[in-house]
Amino acid sequence: MQDPKTGLDAFPAVSSAGSNITVGTSVTIPIFPSTTFTREADGSYPHGYSYSRTGNPNRDALEYALARLEGGAEAIAFASGTAAMMAVMQTLSTGDHVLIANDLYYGARMMLKHIFPRWGLEVSFADLTDAGAAAASMRANTKLIWAETPSNPCLKITDLAAISTLAKRHGAYLVCDNTIGTPILQRPFDFGCDLVMHSTTKYINGHSDLLGGVVIARVNGELSERLRQIQIHGGAVPSAFDAWLTQRGMHTLELRVLAQSASALQIAQFLAEEKAAASRRTGGLKINRVHYPGLPDHPQHALAQRQMPRGSGGLLAFEVEGSQAQALALAAACRVFRRATSLGGVESLIEQRASMEGPDTATPPNLLRLSIGLEPAPQLIADLQEALARAAT
Numbered sequence: 287m288q289d290p291k292t293g294l295d296a297f298p299a300v301s302s303a304g305s306n307i308t309v310g311t312s313v314t315i316p317i318f319p320s321t322t323f324t325r326e327a328d329g330s331y332p333h334g335y336s337y338s339r340t341g342n343p344n345r346d347a348l349e350y351a352l353a354r355l356e357g358g359a360e361a362i363a364f365a366s367g368t369a370a371m372m373a374v375m376q377t378l379s380t381g382d383h384v385l386i387a388n389d390l391y392y393g394a395r396m397m398l399k400h401i402f403p404r405w406g407l408e409v410s411f412a413d414l415t416d417a418g419a420a421a422a423s424m425r426a427n428t429k430l431i432w433a434e435t436p437s438n439p440c441l442k443i444t445d446l447a448a449i450s451t452l453a454k455r456h457g458a459y460l461v462c463d464n465t466i467g468t469p470i471l472q473r474p475f476d477f478g479c480d481l482v483m484h485s486t487t488k489y490i491n492g493h494s495d496l497l498g499g500v501v502i503a504r505v506n507g508e509l510s511e512r513l514r515q516i517q518i519h520g521g522a523v524p525s526a527f528d529a530w531l532t533q534r535g536m537h538t539l540e541l542r543v544l545a546q547s548a549s550a551l552q553i554a555q556f557l558a559e560e561k562a563a564a565s566r567r568t569g570g571l572k573i574n575r576v577h578y579p580g581l582p583d584h585p586q587h588a589l590a591q592r593q594m595p596r597g598s599g600g601l602l603a604f605e606v607e608g609s610q611a612q613a614l615a616l617a618a619a620c621r622v623f624r625r626a627t628s629l630g631g632v633e634s635l636i637e638q639r640a641s642m643e644g645p646d647t648a649t650p651p652n653l654l655r656l657s658i659g660l661e662p663a664p665q666l667i668a669d670l671q672e673a674l675a676r677a678a679t
């Protein structure tokens with residue numbers, strides 16, 4: 287439709303084909319902040335949009351792109367990763383049982399512990415990296431298994447194909463939080479997952495400037511319809527501007543993630559060498575342990591290589607000798623790594639994770655988590671090397 291004032295397509299129809307968005311000669315998608323959309327004289331909505339909570343061109347375009355990127359049938363976008371996770375839980379009914387990875391993202395554990403028990407959802411935690419332990423935790427009413435791989439912050443790897451077989455045997459859905467893996471490195475639908483969830487706040491947007499989330503369904507059906515209802519009637523939708531920014535971030539996702547993953551491997555190798563040298567060295571803070579699936583001594587290294595063939599990701603963790611004080615001292619001594627929570631941005635971050643998670647955390651107090659950004663790896667390695675020397679004095 288031509289807008290008489292601008293001569294441009296006023297509301298390109300994107301609900302059925304997000305790739306069709308073009309306005310005049312614009313090579314990027316315009317932003318549609320409008321809350322509401324006008325009706326024709328006969329009461330119809332010429333482009334399918336009536337009110338932005340129900341549907342918005344930028345959200346549609348983002349969902350279309352995310353579904354294609356992950357290889358699913360439909361994506362449902364939310365205002366944060368937490369809202370996306372909440373929506374998945376809300377597809378369940380009172381009395382259903384959810385089996386959750388025991389080293390799940392801390393915020394998800396808090397949601398399941400503090401919100402859903404009052405709604406009558408049964409929740410139990412298991413080590414999903416151990417298929418036998420997972421099988422033993424299944425109940426007659428298990429409807430959902432929630433996996434996160436690599437996990438946060440200890441970078442454990444769950445065998446998605448094995449857990450998917452278990453879920454299917456019990457008629458339960460398998461959800462994978464693919465925030466850390468990203469669709470570039472890991473394709474959960476190829477291993478039988480039913481839903482993939484992302485905090486798009488992290489790698490997908492990639493620039494630490496918004497909160498967002500998405501659930502992608504492998505097939506269209508009852509589950510995706512329920513999620514769509516929760517999105518529209520629950521109302522935790524992303525703004526048009528955030529949808530637009532996220533889609534802009536997605537253009538460079540592959541380049542960013544491959545570079546961050548390659549740097550993370552180099553940094554993990556440096557830390558592993560530091561650990562090996564610790565016994566021979568006198569000064570400086572010592573490293574006790576490195577958690578990175580790309581290192582050959584990681585307990586699930588072979589599985590990680592199969593499940594994430596293009597790289598092990600941009601997140602890693604390590605433990606220093608000592609406790610919280612030593613970990614905080616090392617973080618404080620860094621000059622390039624910024625001391626902040628979150629991950630997946632272009633700037634490298636270091637975080638003493640346990641103090642962020644609170645008193646009932648299972649994360650060791652001497653653990654530091656690194657989110658590798660786009661600075662050159664040698665610069666990041668030098669920063670850690672100098673900080674290790676400086677923190678001990």
Ligand SMILES: *Cc1c(COP(=O)(O)O)cnc(C)c1O
Pocket residue numbers: 366367368369391393434438463465466485486487488497498499629
């Ligand atoms: C950050 C994060 C979340 C929560 O997402 P928000 O956008 O912060 O609400 C969930 N899962 C993982 C793995 C995360 O890193």
